[in-house]
């Protein structure tokens with residue numbers, strides 16, 4: 001499956017109580033073009049989806065914070081998974097979409113293949129963790145289980161690199177922040 005197909009499968013599983021934090025580059029574009037707006041679309045700031053998600057989860061315990069991150073972004077901000085595992089916010093869900101490359105900047109290889117994600121995530125005693133290949137027959141069930149588990153959760157899915165050429169998000173970071181603050185403080 002492609003990342004955009006996984007993201008599309010989230011459409012029927014989320015509601016207005018959920019806040020998505022998407023990693024910079026292609027994933028933010030896919031989220032912008034596929035899911036209800038506004039969400040926290042990171043732009044430029046690589047490595048920050050998990051730290052931003054953790055902060056939002058701590059500050060908004062009544063909301064479910066769903067981080068959608070590429071493997072490059074996840075690996076760049078790796079320390080924050082340890083901090084998240086320490087605090088274990090039940091409302092923090094981390095979805096890692098692993099295409100083994102920095103697709104956004106031209107497809108350079110990441111070091112993701114060096115990691116056994118099953119063992120890696122389990123080693124932090126994350127309440128719910130899974131690592132598997134995204135499959136059309138299973139995706140809805142996998143996402144439902146991941147989102148509805150009553151613990152801090154992580155789901156690592158291997159995906160195919162996208163081929164979409166989506167137009168960039170037309171909102172500046174300041175605009176994104178204003179819109180999301182308005183949503184969170186409503």
Ligand SMILES: Cc1ncc(C[n+]2csc(CCOP(=O)(O)OP(=O)(O)O)c2C)c(N)n1
Nearest residue numbers: 025026044046070071072073101102103104
């Ligand atoms: C600190 C920093 N380094 C490099 C970049 C350039 N950059 C933007 S997106 C990206 C790739 C992100 O890779 P990944 O999270 O795996 O997502 P994918 O593009 O594969 O969907 C890179 C290298 C950046 N924005 N910031």
